[in-house]
Amino acid sequence: MSSTDNMGLNANLQGALAGVRVIDLTGVVLGPYATQILGDYGADVIKIEPPSGDIMRHAGPMKHPGMGHIFINANRNKRSVVLDLKQPEQREQLLALCQTADVLTYNIRPASMARLGLSYDTLHAINPRLVVCGAYGYSEGGPYSDWPAYDDLIQGAVGMPWLMTQSGSHEPRYAPTTFADRVTGLNMVHAVMAALIARYRTGVGQHVEVPMFECLLQFVLGEHLSGKTWQPPIAPMGYARMLSANRKPYATRDGHLCALMYNDTHWQAFANLIGQPDLFQTDARFASHAERMQHIDALYAFVGQHMRTRTSAEWMKDFTAHDIPVMPMMKLDDLLTDPHLAATQGWLDVPHPFEGMLRQLRPPVRMSATPTGVWRPAPRLGEHTEEVLSSLKR
Template identity: 85%
Template sequence: MNSNDHLAQNAGTHGALAGLRVIDMTGVVLGPYATQILGDYGADVIKIEPPSGDIMRHAGPMKHPGMGHIFINANRNKRSVVLDLKKPEQREQLLALCKTADVLVYNIRPAAMARLGLSFDTLHAVNPRLVVCGAYGYSEGGPYSDWPAYDDLIQGAVGMPWLMTQSGSTEPRYAPTTFADRVTGLNMVHAVMAAIIARYRTGVGQHVEVPMFECLLQFVLGDHLCGETWQPSLGNMGYARLLAVNRKPYATQDGHICALMYNDAHWQAFLKLVGVPDLFQTDTRFATHAERLKNIDALYGVVGQHMRKRTTAEWMKDLTTHDIPVMPMMKLDDLLTDPHLTATQGWLDVPHPFEGMLRQLRPPVRMSGTPTGVWRPAPRLGEHTEEVLSELSV
């Protein structure tokens, strides 16, 4: 890994969002992931935590209490302020911060915000320019609106575990990552930015709703609505290529490889490479693009039979030579020494004043004029309470 030259003395002052202040009342993964991205772009993100801290502080492994790995990797470029919002004087401190802010984000249900005396109407009265963004399970106004929501539940609600069974899994399974949280977090980022742009035109903030269920549903049904796109229906739901049982990394003589013959040029090169250049002419299942899609699982099965005849290294060389899309199947450990990430400075060594040296991924977006960066590592609980509150009296 390279030494980190991205830490700045003046945090984020050259980023695209320099000067934008975000009050972050979120916890766990969804909201913190979104606000970390805003911080990567240079926003001043003030993370409001209860005295017990964000619950993800306590998910190990960790070197010191309250600094779990998921928390560290979702809360860089933020300042931590501890406020007990059930205490009137500390609620007033939050409202004072809102007067100085451009955005407030939260990920509890609106009714809970109202119980804290922090409804949109209250916040809007304090600062009419404030963009208030709530990310929670389900849109307001439906039968699910008051239901609690977590990543696993939302994955189930949009059919992802069922889709796993349709594509070969022996039982329903969740994707092994916080998929719903992070997809919704990305929606939260662009929703906040859209509202900020609107405020430049109108001078007034607004409330923005970013529901997990509806966000992930857009993500899934963009592929799988299929025949139900039309009324009346043209056919079943479910995109055949993505559901093919044989759509998976191909076994080779000594491992697995990820290859995709997507267009006619790819297929012609591959079939010639494996010695069956006339397959599409001799097998009616594959004669046209439409027939190949209809029989895509069988076609992937044919590819799999040929892939077993060579080693992974041989396939990497041969497929690359013929300009056929291919990648090795990585294990997590492989990514630590990946040559592309090394060449592009994808890994950073980030010094933390209490945790020691941290391994961090560089923000993936690069901007030539307003750079992204790791301006400060994830904060300890309440590390910046005195600093931030003292700014109110300046």
Template identity: 80%
Template sequence: MTSVTDTTQSLLGALAGLRVVDLTGVVLGPYATQILGDYGADVIKIEPPGGDIMRQAGPMKHLGMGHIFINTNRNKRSVVLDLRQAEQREALLALCDTADVLTYNIRPASMARLGLSFEALHARNPRLVVCGAYGYSEGGPYSDWPAYDDLIQGAACIPWLMTQSGSHEPRYVPATFADRVTGLHMVHAVLAAVIARYRTGVGQHVEVPMFECLLQFVLGEHLGGETWQPPIAPMGHSRMLAANRKPYATQDGHICALMYTDKHWQSFLRLIGQPELFTTDPRFGTQSQRIAHIDALYGFVGEHMRTRTSAQWLQDLAQHDIPVMPMMKLDDLLTDPHLTATEGWLDIPHPHEGLLRQLRPPVRMTNTPTGVWRPAPTLGQHTQEVLREIGR
């Protein structure tokens, strides 16, 4: 693994010179602002005296430095401010006077009660981009409802879709899927607003609602026949919902394989000694026929996959240019040969936590590198440093 910790290198990042005041907590907002920090932005994380709640999510070596916090808050400086106190709220406003972006993930009414409405912030710094990420867009009956990842997954039909694709009961995706999907939308929304400000000289308020962002992902496939008015077919995408769309069981494990094109299917049928099926079985001849019979086709492949070991199938399918991949377990990633070859893992020395394992930022640029400039901060680590920078 490669070790990277040089804060001066952040000055080479694509977003060097962009200052982000980050009021977000938990996962959604911190994930987004970490990405901005990976691109070189100066991200100043404002935390209440008790800190971001994710500091307490174990495992951890030291109180307040839980693993999820560490893995979602690198490349940031931590400043502790109690925004219920007038003097400390004024310090935040003074910091916003120097900033390009302010991010938050509480409801706008709560921001207004703190004296931090967009109107108040815009009056002080007309160039400030203010980005709010919260559960539901303003103006609807859900607008004031609390929102967490599980709830938004439910609202966007994901547990129900699990039952339609063969699960015995509704299930959430076992990751903070809604938070991180919305976080990615938050990143590009902030950057779009900053680019617009370069043209107009004026900042704006940006709304990034979890519900609507996740629906963009889900309905990209599952709007189906309702794409047309009047509808021409039911909602849902048959390939995504096929009960047999899952890793294939082999003699000794599982693999992931996909026979998608005509060439893939012809190659697979030759491999199993039944090439004639491509022309004699109406399920195999065209893409549209295969989609119409997709669950049966997955079942057909599954029967044959049980006849060989995973290693045999990985070799045979690859030799026939059929897309295939092992079904990885979490531990496999630690020794994955691709991540090793591409230096995907980094060793990050932390002054409080010791040596940390981090994934390298996935996006790489030739002239403005991404990187891990700072490990996740301890609570309030940079309070005095940042306040001195604004003369307080």
């Protein structure tokens, strides 16, 4: 692991969003992931928390109460301010902060924001330049608009557990990560940046809606709309390569390996390696890319039979020598000692004044003139309340 350097704690560096202030009302994963990225780019992110704190503070493991691992990993580069927005005086303090801000983010339903006296009209009236970005389950105006939404529910809504059964799973399953939250969070980041660019051009902020359901549909239906892209349809929905039961890491003689022969050159190299150089001339099912896509399950099964004949190391050596795309199947612990991450300083040791040394992933985006970085570790609950609110009195 690398020690902190220009990617570590260094308040003297200027990120691309230095000077941009974000008032962050979000909690759990979706919004905090998005605002963490904005903070990685240098924005001043002020995280507003209720007296009980963001609920993810309490998801263990943790060394100290209120500092759970998911919270730590989604809330670096932020300052924590505790405000009970149901109290008129503290709501006024939030509105005063909004007058100093460029962006406000939230991930509760708009009706809930209105009940708090924080509708877009209210926020726009006190600061016309403010970009207000709401990320919630479903777009406004439809029958789902008022429904609560979490990652599992959105995965189900876009068909992901069902797709698992179509590709070989014995039962419907969610992806074992907060996939919907993080996909939507990424959309939230670029939506905020686009709105900021528009504001620099027009001088006026706007409301930005980032719905989980519709964002994740873009990912799922990009492949699986398939033949129903056309009206009338020319084929059923579902992309055959993604749904193949044999699209999985290949079992080798001593483990598993991830390999993908995709174009004609890859496939011919594989045919040569298994001693069947004429395979793609003699088997009509595999003669072209179009034919291979039509018989993809059989093709992957064919590859799987041959992969079992050698060790993972033997295949890695031969595939890399012939420029066939290949990667070991990693376990989570393998990533801590991954040689590529070591060489590129993918891991950072970040000192925390109360938690000790933290292991953090380096922000994945690198910028030559305005570096990304871990400017400050995740805050304790309310750690910066006095600091931030006292600045309003100056």
